């Protein structure tokens with residue numbers, strides 16, 4: 001019995017000694033030491049980590065699902081200006097004796113870089129360009145040299161609207177010659193046409209995968225009757241006809257639609273009730289942008305809520321009047337205009353478009369007289385004031401510009 005107990009004690013002692021030895025042997029290598037602040041923690045090789053980490057079925061998929069889905073959009077820039085007028089005082093300073101030609105490029109030098117940002121750049125041509133045989137003339141029956149069309153093209157305009165109260169200033173022949181002169185320069189033109197077939201043809205223009213439909217109409221032709229049996233020569237504003245055209249453009253594949261309207265009251269700085277009613281009605285009927293001209297002064301713009309063909313909310317833009325882009329009219333802000341720049345975004349998944357950015361860039365026609373004749377330049381106002389380095393402008397010019405920049409900004413934004 002005692003021997004037995006003694007042996008048991010011996011066994012217990014041996015086991016305890018072995019455990020003690022084992023602890024002493026392992027202790028130094030098991031000491032966990034926190035790294036000093038500046039001491040680098042040794043990196044665990046990626047391979048070891050992959051082995052150590054719990055298996056992940058497809059880590060790349062998990063990672064990308066946390067990012068927003070890649071947007072499937074395409075964008076294009078729409079630009080437009082108001083009336084292109086050609087009063088007689090604009091001619092002598094642009095005439096070059098050596099070539100016996102006019103050069104109107106200097107009108108557009110300062111705005112040309114802006115137009116380079118546009119995919120569609122639209123102007124309202126408010127004068128026939130019928131050529132020399134018809135005689136050059138100003139108000140009330142205009143006719144401008146063909147060099148004006150060349151200068152428009154060189155400045156970056158790529159679409160011309162031509163339905164306005166001066167379309168028939170040189171009669172049917174003058175209108176047809178104007179069309180021929182613009183077509184020869186590959187400048188698409190809407191609002192006037194040489195035949196019924198041509199008038200019925202829709203103007204669709206694709207940029208960056210976005211198709212714009214463009215149509216243009218005028219309130220009238222200054223009392224000059226449209227030749228009998230030839231209503232196609234000038235598109236007149238008939239509300240129901242415009243709505244049919246909007247539907248036709250949509251059916252033929254237009255992603256968004258611009259309706260150019262030559263309307264309103266001359267020299268009024270706000271739209272009249274009929275302008276508002278008609279423009280809003282056309283937006284409700286499916287137009288996206290109403291590009292207004294005729295009053296010869298800038299009027300406000302407004303953004304209205306409407307719905308697209310899928311019944312989803314979208315914005316419609318109504319520009320009531322863009323004023324004179326180039327003319328000899330002075331005073332009472334008739335020498336001011338505006339360039340509109342609108343970003344159009346198409347959702348390629350569902351085909352819908354939105355107007356995502358709307359910018360209005362006020363302009364001023366600077367007229368000066370270095371010699372016997374006036375020279376004209378269209379200046380983007382804000383940019384000109386910001387640079388304050390134009391050698392042709394006096395301190396008085398800058399003061400006037402600053403005052404009118406504020407006035408125009410307030411007017412433009414008054415219906416926002």
Ligand SMILES: [Zn+2]
Nearest residue numbers: 126164165294
């Ligand atoms: Zn007009």
